[in-house]
Amino acid sequence: QKEVEQDPGPLSVPEGAIVSLNCTYSNSAFQYFMWYRQYSRKGPELLMYTYSSGNKEDGRFTAQVDKSSKYISLFIRDSQPSDSATYLCAMSAYEGGGADGLTFGKGTHLIIQP
Amino acid sequence: AAGVIQSPRHLIKEKRETATLKCYPIPRHDTVYWYQQGPGQDPQFLISFYEKMQSDKGSIPDRFSAQQFSDYHSELNMSSLELGDSALYFCASSPGDRQETQYFGPGTRLLVL
Numbered sequence A: 001q002k003e004v005e006q007d008p009g010p011l012s013v014p015e016g017a018i019v020s021l022n023c024t025y026s027n028s029a030f031q032y033f034m035w036y037r038q039y040s041r042k043g044p045e046l047l048m049y050t051y052s053s054g055n056k057e058d059g060r061f062t063a064q065v066d067k068s069s070k071y072i073s074l075f076i077r078d079s080q081p082s083d084s085a086t087y088l089c090a091m092s093a094y095e096g097g098g099a100d101g102l103t104f105g106k107g108t109h110l111i112i113q114p
Numbered sequence B: 001a002a003g004v005i006q007s008p009r010h011l012i013k014e015k016r017e018t019a020t021l022k023c024y025p026i027p028r029h030d031t032v033y034w035y036q037q038g039p040g041q042d043p044q045f046l047i048s049f050y051e052k053m054q055s056d057k058g059s060i061p062d063r064f065s066a067q068q069f070s071d072y073h074s075e076l077n078m079s080s081l082e083l084g085d086s087a088l089y090f091c092a093s094s095p096g097d098r099q100e101t102q103y104f105g106p107g108t109r110l111l112v113l
Helices: none
Strands: A011-014 A019-025 A032-038 A045-051 A054-058 A061-066 A071-076 A085-092 A108-113 B005-007 B010-013 B019-024 B031-037 B044-050 B053-057 B064-068 B074-078 B087-094 B108-112
Touching: A011 A019, A019 A085, A019 A108, A032 A061, A045 A054, A045 A061, A045 A071, A071 A085, B005 B087, B010 B019, B019 B087, B019 B108, B031 B074, B044 B064, B044 B074, B074 B087
Parallel strands: A011 A108, B010 B108
Antiparallel strands: A019 A071, A032 A045, A032 A085, A054 A061, A061 A071, A085 A108, B005 B019, B019 B074, B031 B044, B031 B087, B044 B053, B064 B074, B087 B108
16 A cells, blocks of 8 residues: 555546645655646646645645644645646655655546536 | 755656666755655655765666765756656655655656657
8 A cells, every 4th residue: 555645536627616635645654645647747836835734825825734633635626627737746855864765655637628 | 935946857768778766955954855756656765875985775777876976066967767667756854863854856757658
């Protein structure tokens, strides 16, 4: 079993809908939680990051972390066709004194229908 | 805004050959990370450097080595290439040890024939 589980989709929704993307994880040491957007054949683009549990909002995007359930979510409001991409969750356990690599989910392929 | 620069963008090699990938981090970023992404797969962490010293090590094969230079650019050296090494190789950079703010480059697409 992977440390981070993410439904690969595809997830298809009409334009303007609220999108909910989710990941679950098993490593309780994870403290930093990130969401990346990746277009085909491009590098992942950092959307948001959160530390520990709680919510964070940035424009149309809201990230939620529930460490007790080992569950994180990304909500996209007023979805646009340009939001169509693969969304990857990523996590890291900060152990101090260095720069740790990220553990990614497999990514959810999102399609916003015009 | 300046982004991470990777070169070359595309590379074709034969089995058992050697490849060198280069990464130039965002200005004032002193930390570099390398990832490998196979077709339809999520990025797998290989190795990172913070202040020119190896910081964290992931699933990097012994055939691969990397280093970070005085100007903070990094190179990933891959020897005895195998067909399974065909993948997208990403470099990311962050300021200091802030691994939660890793910014990825466009990647190098390596094809091993």
